[in-house]
Each structure stands twice: as C-alpha cells, then as structure tokens.
Amino acid sequence: MTSFTLHGIPVSRGIAIGRAHILAPAALDVQHYLIADDQVEAEVARLQDAITLVHAELQNIWNELPADAPAELGAFIDVHALILSDPMISEMPLDIIRSRYYNAEWALVTQIEELSAQFEEIEDTYLRERKSDIQQVGERVLKALTGSANILPKGEGAEGGASMIVVAHDISPADMLQFRNRAFSGFITDVGGQNSHTAIVARSLDIPATVGVSNASRLIDQGDWLIIDGDAGVVVVAPNSVVLDQYREKQARQMRERKKLGKLKKMPSVTLDGTPITLLANIEFPDDCAHAMDAGAHGIGLFRSEFLFMGRTGHANQLPSEDEQFESYKKAVIAMKGRPVTIRTLDIGADKPMDFAEQTALNPALGLRAIRFCLSEPQMFLTQLRAILRASAFGPIKLLVPMLAHAFEIDQTLLMIEQAKAQLREQKIKFDAELPVGAMIEIPAAALSLPMFIKRLDFLSLGTNDLIQYALAIDRVDHEVAHLYNPLHPAVLYLISTTIAMAAKAGIPISVCGEMAGDVQMTRLLLGMGLREFSMHPSQLLAVKNEILNSDLNALTPLTRKIVRSFEQEEIIEAVERLRVM
Structure with a gap:
C-alpha cells in the first residue's frame, strides 16, 4: 500500500505506532417513517x-x-x-x-x-x-x-501483538473506558478540537492523539500500520520501513526524556542564576488536584468554577447550590494540603449558556459574559462568593475575577464580596477575612489601564487566550481567520510584557494562566519578560520546569527586551528560536 500523511489537531503529545482499528461510523442515519x-x-x-x-x-x-x-x-x-x-x-x-x-x-x-x-x-x-x-x-x-452491538473492539490488541490505534469519527469518554487494559496506544478522530472531551481525556490518560483529521475513518483501512505524531498533529498511514524506524527511534527518545522529567518532580523550580519560579496548575474539577500534586505543582493557579454549572438549565433552583459549590471548593482546598487554590468566579453567559435551549448573543465574545453576567445576577453571584469564602476556612484560597475592564466593575465586585462576608458573619460561619482578590487581565483595555487594577486588587492573572483574541480582533475558532491568532504578534508581546513589568514595579503578584504558560516554546520568552508565576495543565508542568532549570535570566533578559521592541514578525520568530537554544 502507498504511504500517505494526514493532518489534524494535536491534542496529546507523544508518538504512537500500531495497527488501525476502525470503529463503526456514527449511527445517526436512521429510518424515517410516520406512525399511526x-x-x-x-x-x-x-x-x-x-x-x-x-x-x-x-x-x-x-x-x-x-x-x-x-x-x-x-x-x-x-x-x-x-x-x-x-x-x-x-x-x-x-x-x-x-x-x-x-x-x-x-x-x-x-x-x-x-x-x-x-x-x-x-x-x-x-x-x-x-x-x-x-x-x-x-x-x-x-x-x-x-439493540445494535457495541462498536468497540473486544480483543486484547491488534494482530501480531501490535498496539492498537483506534480510528473513529468520534469517541465518547464513556466508551473510552472500554479501552483500558487493552493494547491501546493512541487514537485518531475525524472531528474534535483542543477542548473536546475526547482531547481532555487523552491528555489525562497521556495517550498520543490527533483529532479533527477529516475523513480519517474513511481513508484508513482496518489493520493499516499507523504512526501518530501527537506533537505535530500528523498521522502517517502505511509508513515504509525507513519512516517506521525513524519514528521508533523518536518514540524511544521521548520515553527516555519523560523518565528524566519524572525525576524533576521534587526538584526546586529555580533558574540557573538562582531565581525561584512558581509553577501552578489549571484544573476543572476538584479531583484534578491529585494530578497537580503528582506533577509537583506549588498550588492551583486556575480552578475553572464554571464546570460546576455546565449541563444545568438557567433556573436558579437547578443551579449548583451554595452547599454543593462549597463542598467542591473545600475538596480542592483539602486535596492541595496547604498549597493555595485560586478559584475563578463563574465565567459564563451569552457564549457559555447554562441551558441547552438558551440562545446566544449576536456577538457573544463581546456580550454579557463572565463578571458582567455575574453582576447582572447578584443572588447567584453572592451564592458562589459565600461558597468560596466558606471553603477558605479550610485552607488558602485566592479569588480570581474574569473579564474585568472598568473601575466600577471592580468596585461592585468588591462590594459584593463584602456583602457575602457580612452575611456569613451574621450566620457565625468562619472564613478567611483577608482572602486575596485578583483580576484576569484578558481585555486589552485592562492591560492598558493597569494602575486602576493595581490600586484595588491583590494579584493579577494574564489570560493570554482571550487577550490575544481581543487584541487581534479575530475569532480563533473561525477557520477563516484562525491563522491570524498569533501569540508573537508585536502588539500582543507589548501588552504582556508591559503588564508583567508594571505589576512587578508595583510589587503585585502576576501569573500567566493561558495556553502560553504551558508552551515550552514560550517559557524563556516569558521568563525574560519578568514572569515568575506560570499556571498550566498539570501534564505540561514538568516540561516547563525543565526549561526553567536550564534558563539563565541574565542572558535571557537583554534579548527579550529586543524582541519586545521589534515590529518585524520574522525577526521576532528568529529571536525566540535563539532564546530556546541559549
């Protein structure tokens, strides 16, 4: 068979080599008939x-x-x-x-x-x-x-003892359970993206995967030899012996590197020149804390509380209660054993409906979302604030507010926090009265008016995903313009570097919790800008730590300053590459 290559979205790193197992296509094509x-x-x-x-x-x-x-x-x-x-x-x-x-x-x-x-x-x-x-x-x-049969394979592996690579239009997380304890080394799907549940499970299982590979389930035949390059989002079908040997060597090299990374878990996160760096984890659920602790995280830099609200309808009595939220936050705090947990208040609304039937706004990214939504629903917001405050009695919590842009939004939020505290005092319920409150800097207006944030708040967190999207006026999920999403755009680098510098000058802690924080290609650039706190998916933490341990800020800082002053894209890309080999 002639070898060919398919391209998709890389969602879980690593190399997988094995035989294709094609799952039956989706079963949504059914008979249509009228009944009496x-x-x-x-x-x-x-x-x-x-x-x-x-x-x-x-x-x-x-x-x-x-x-x-x-x-x-x-x-x-x-x-x-x-x-x-x-x-x-x-x-x-x-x-x-x-x-x-x-x-x-x-x-x-x-x-x-x-x-x-x-x-x-x-x-x-x-x-x-x-x-x-x-x-x-x-x-x-x-x-x-x-009454159709289960589409998932029953055997222990592919022929000849080869690992099995599952190829499907899509795979549900529940169905993925059936692959455990089988010779399952990777998967490829026709659909999906970075944030699909299949992708999230792949990362948590640490299984190489590529999604969004259009027509993969039709182009690949049962039993074909496959290579998944999870780093590049590439699938090689029917590779020749030379390519197979190259990837086997690359796979062995990666396995050796992973073993080395595992030895870094207990090592202090310090640069070559002796500067300590804080490494935090992003989580969606309290149980994720176990992965964060295992990776050696210093704490939780982003607990996305909106995951507790997903799948609910918009009626107040069907939202998570104060007690339900409190138990989740408390569970995370206890699991982190004294390490700080930063809980982001509800980042939902307009483009994040809590009701499947809810209609979205015409331009949801600019609509009633995050803190705007919370301030428009004060009782719901107070319920969440009380739950977070109650959990703070069990360990260190920091409260992070998303999408702030105006002074009155900050002031209203702080007033509601005080109101929630007063309600708890009235009920004689314990909480941390000095709980730190911070803001997500994810709107260019916020980055450009930082003094009003520094004056009112205790810490800052750069949400680079939205900051880049808003700064460049592009929707990164729109395939027509997604190629314009560029973290190395001069304007983006200016916003990030000036925000970090101003926070440092004011002595206010600042972290980056967007995708840039977990991208090893950006680690030294962010270090050179003065960043001392990174927050990322737990699976990315050790690779970033490895970059930090091999970085000398005395050498990085001068070159980074030149990068930030540059307005030529090619110059920036070349300079960032030079940072990586210093």
Whole structure:
C-alpha cells in the first residue's frame, strides 16, 4: 500500500505506532417513517425505555470506574447523564412523536440535529465542542432503541501483538473506558478540537492523539500500520520501513526524556542564576488536584468554577447550590494540603449558556459574559462568593475575577464580596477575612489601564487566550481567520510584557494562566519578560520546569527586551528560536 500523511489537531503529545482499528461510523442515519395515531404512546414508551436503559448504563459505567481512572472520566459521564436528563433530550423528542407522528429514532435524531445546530453557533471553544457530547448521548440512546452491538473492539490488541490505534469519527469518554487494559496506544478522530472531551481525556490518560483529521475513518483501512505524531498533529498511514524506524527511534527518545522529567518532580523550580519560579496548575474539577500534586505543582493557579454549572438549565433552583459549590471548593482546598487554590468566579453567559435551549448573543465574545453576567445576577453571584469564602476556612484560597475592564466593575465586585462576608458573619460561619482578590487581565483595555487594577486588587492573572483574541480582533475558532491568532504578534508581546513589568514595579503578584504558560516554546520568552508565576495543565508542568532549570535570566533578559521592541514578525520568530537554544 502507498504511504500517505494526514493532518489534524494535536491534542496529546507523544508518538504512537500500531495497527488501525476502525470503529463503526456514527449511527445517526436512521429510518424515517410516520406512525399511526394508535401507535403514538407505544412509540413514546419505546423511547422512554431506551432513555431509562442508557441512564442505567451510564450509572453502571460510573460505578465500575477503576480507582486509577482519570477524574475527568467520571465528570464527563456525569455530564452525559445531565444531558440525558435535560428536557431538551428526555421530553422534546416525545413531543415530536406526539405532534408529528415520527417514529422514535427519527424524532430523537431530529431533536439532536436541532440542538447540534444551536451549539454550532456558540463562539466559546469549549462549549461549541459540547455538540459532540449531545451527539454521543443521542447515539447511545439510538443503540438502545435498535439493540445494535457495541462498536468497540473486544480483543486484547491488534494482530501480531501490535498496539492498537483506534480510528473513529468520534469517541465518547464513556466508551473510552472500554479501552483500558487493552493494547491501546493512541487514537485518531475525524472531528474534535483542543477542548473536546475526547482531547481532555487523552491528555489525562497521556495517550498520543490527533483529532479533527477529516475523513480519517474513511481513508484508513482496518489493520493499516499507523504512526501518530501527537506533537505535530500528523498521522502517517502505511509508513515504509525507513519512516517506521525513524519514528521508533523518536518514540524511544521521548520515553527516555519523560523518565528524566519524572525525576524533576521534587526538584526546586529555580533558574540557573538562582531565581525561584512558581509553577501552578489549571484544573476543572476538584479531583484534578491529585494530578497537580503528582506533577509537583506549588498550588492551583486556575480552578475553572464554571464546570460546576455546565449541563444545568438557567433556573436558579437547578443551579449548583451554595452547599454543593462549597463542598467542591473545600475538596480542592483539602486535596492541595496547604498549597493555595485560586478559584475563578463563574465565567459564563451569552457564549457559555447554562441551558441547552438558551440562545446566544449576536456577538457573544463581546456580550454579557463572565463578571458582567455575574453582576447582572447578584443572588447567584453572592451564592458562589459565600461558597468560596466558606471553603477558605479550610485552607488558602485566592479569588480570581474574569473579564474585568472598568473601575466600577471592580468596585461592585468588591462590594459584593463584602456583602457575602457580612452575611456569613451574621450566620457565625468562619472564613478567611483577608482572602486575596485578583483580576484576569484578558481585555486589552485592562492591560492598558493597569494602575486602576493595581490600586484595588491583590494579584493579577494574564489570560493570554482571550487577550490575544481581543487584541487581534479575530475569532480563533473561525477557520477563516484562525491563522491570524498569533501569540508573537508585536502588539500582543507589548501588552504582556508591559503588564508583567508594571505589576512587578508595583510589587503585585502576576501569573500567566493561558495556553502560553504551558508552551515550552514560550517559557524563556516569558521568563525574560519578568514572569515568575506560570499556571498550566498539570501534564505540561514538568516540561516547563525543565526549561526553567536550564534558563539563565541574565542572558535571557537583554534579548527579550529586543524582541519586545521589534515590529518585524520574522525577526521576532528568529529571536525566540535563539532564546530556546541559549
């Protein structure tokens, strides 16, 4: 067979070599037919039974989660259960059967396609990719309706003892559980992105993966030899012996390097010239703290609290209660054993709907989101603030507020924090009265008016993902302009470097919690700008630490200053490359 190469999105680093196992395609292509009036309730009951069966399946999978399963798997199964319980899935298809006389499969697919179309319009990367979760839940119900066999392989590995590389249109996190304890070394999907659940699970399992490889499941044949280069997002199909040997050597080299990195866990994070650097972890769920501790994180730099709100409808009584939030925050604080936990207040609204049926704004990235949304829903915001404050009695917490741009927003937020404290004092509930409050610097206006933030707040955190997007006026999930998303643009470097410098001059702590913090190609550049706190996914921490241990700030700083003053893209790229080999 002639060798060829496919390109996708790299989501989990490393090299995987093995035989292709093609999973059956999506099951959303179903028969469409109308039913008679006297068949309606029987068809409704058939769909209800299928939904009940899937609920039981998900509960069974959750109950049988192995002790060493990544925390994300249990959380994502919970998300699928919430989706299944949502009236948009559990009730609307029944209404379609009753009103349009569709058969159960047709009614379900109709509703799934309508919801998928709504999610396609969402600008936020993470939530836009939740469309795949809705489709995965729909497929599971369809399989229950049709009694179709499980599509996942039952064998222990591919022929000849080769590792198995799964190729599919998409894979649900629940289905990925079935690959554990099998010779499963990587996977490729036709769809997905950096923030798809499949990608997040791949990173947590530390499995090489490439997603968004269009038509991979059609172009690759069962049993084909495959190479996944998870660093580049490249898939080599039917490689010749020379290429195979090259990648096997690269794979062996990476394994040796990983073993070396593992020895860095207990080493102090200090540059060659003796400057200590703080390495923090970004988490979505309290159970992620175990990964952060294992990687040697000094604390949590970003706890994305909105994950506690996902899959809920917008009615107040269906949002997480104060006690539910408190227990989650408390769990994270206790798990970190005295290391600080930075909790970001709810970053949701407009482009991050809490209701599957909620309509998004015309331009959601610029709409009612994050702190704007929280200030418009004061009771909901006070509930979260009280929960965070209560958890602060059990260990050090820092409160981080997203998307601030105006002095009055900061002042209103601080007033609400004081109000929450007063309510807790009234109830004689303990909390840390000196809990530090900080701001995400992710809007250019915030970076350019930093003194008003420094005057009012205790610390800052640079959210480079949104800062770059807003500074360059591009939507990084829009394929037409995504190539313009550039962390090395002169304007972006100016905003980041001046923000770090001004914070340092004022003596206020500042970290970077965006993707740049976990990118080893940016580590020395950020160090040279004066950054002393990095926050990233736990899996990236040791590689960044390795860069830090081999960096000399005396040599980096002068060259970094020249980079920041440059306005020529090629000069900047070349200079950043020189930083990496110093």
